Amino acid sequence: SQQGEEDPQALSIQEGENATMNCSYKTSINNLQWYRQNSGRGLVHLILIRSNEREKHSGRLRVTLDTSKKSSSLLITASRAADTASYFCAVDSNYQLIWGAGTKLIIKP
């Protein structure tokens, strides 16, 4: 069964706005990762945050992790049309990544 649960399931915003997606999980983790998937290019790794980290930045991406609440958020600032994709969180628990169902993000021009 899938462990990460993304919220919302779908999000539609105007280009230039910020997009926030959340992920909740159930067990202890080594790290949590966010991936992007669009139809043309498959799954691409975006950012990894370790269990002892609380916040991490990469370009327009900001990820937070709250291990006490077993939750993470992904913020994309100044969204662009090219950010339209599905975004997945994956929790690294022992030997494998366990994935949520994803958030489908649509950026309207």
Place this chain on the structure above:
Amino acid sequence: DTGVSQNPRHKITKRGQNVTFRCDPISEHNRLYWYRQTLGQGPEFLTYFQNEAQLEKSRLLSDRFSAERPKGSFSTLEIQRTEQGDSAMYLCASSTREAGWLQETQYFGPGTRLLVL
């Protein structure tokens, strides 16, 4: 391009036929994973290899599924006696786990889309 490659990209087969997919990981990666993904869902773990050893297999995986990685490089995933429920995208990923800290980034191939008629 030195990324993960998968072949074929698409496969249409009739129910009951066997199919085999191939994955070529990034050359220096010792870990190789197979996932299945259906529409609107995240990837579902099937199995993984460390070098040539198959270390874990999902309990959800039918006996009709078998995977090999004979020389610790490329891998094959075979589905015997395919069923319509096997229709999905089959993803391969490779990684190398950093020593001293349990973290790894998985690099995914483009997937093989299977349609069982």
